[in-house]
Amino acid sequence: MxxxxxxxxxxxxxxxxxxAEDPVALDQPGPQAGSEEKSSTAYADxxxxxxxxxxxxxxxxQGEPSLPSTKVLNPYTEFREFSRSQIKDMEKMFKTVGTGCRRQQAH
Missing domain, CATH: 1.10.1200 (Non-ribosomal Peptide Synthetase Peptidyl Carrier Protein; Chain A)
Structure with missing residues (x-):
């Protein structure tokens, strides 16, 4: 339903x-200066x-299922503000923290 x-x-x-169809105006109280807000949310809508x-x-x-995105993220080119050693340290930290979280959720 x-x-x-x-x-x-x-x-x-x-x-x-x-x-193809004319919109129906609804009485909505509030400020009428929402044109900027409307333009920023139009794409999201x-x-x-x-x-x-x-x-x-x-x-x-009716629709055909789409394949998941095959886009690969390269952290070295994506985050140029970090050095390679910093990125490697962060990856190591994320892997250890992520592994610990998965173990806790499984129990």
Whole structure:
């Protein structure tokens, strides 16, 4: 029930953004100077909408599952502000701390 309602709201929002449907004005109290805030969240709204639409398609069996990202992170080029020895020390520390956390969670 909730997924049907969400998908109908999402499809309506997409139709409004595409110009196929006119938006309905709602009375909302508050300041009208939210245009800067709207522009900063517009990308997040469309990205979230696309993710929700894709999830709905996958739940209905219509969409094809995507492969996980194969992008590899190279810490030496990503974090130029640290020396190689500092990065190696941090990797060693993260591995020992990560191993300890996994052991505690397993028990």
């Amino acid at each position: 909730a997924t049907d309602e969400l998908s109908s709201k999402l499809s309506r929002r997409l139709q409004i953004e595409d110009g 469309s990205e979230l909408g696309a993710k929700l639409l894709r999830r709905g398609e996958l739940n209905e069996g």
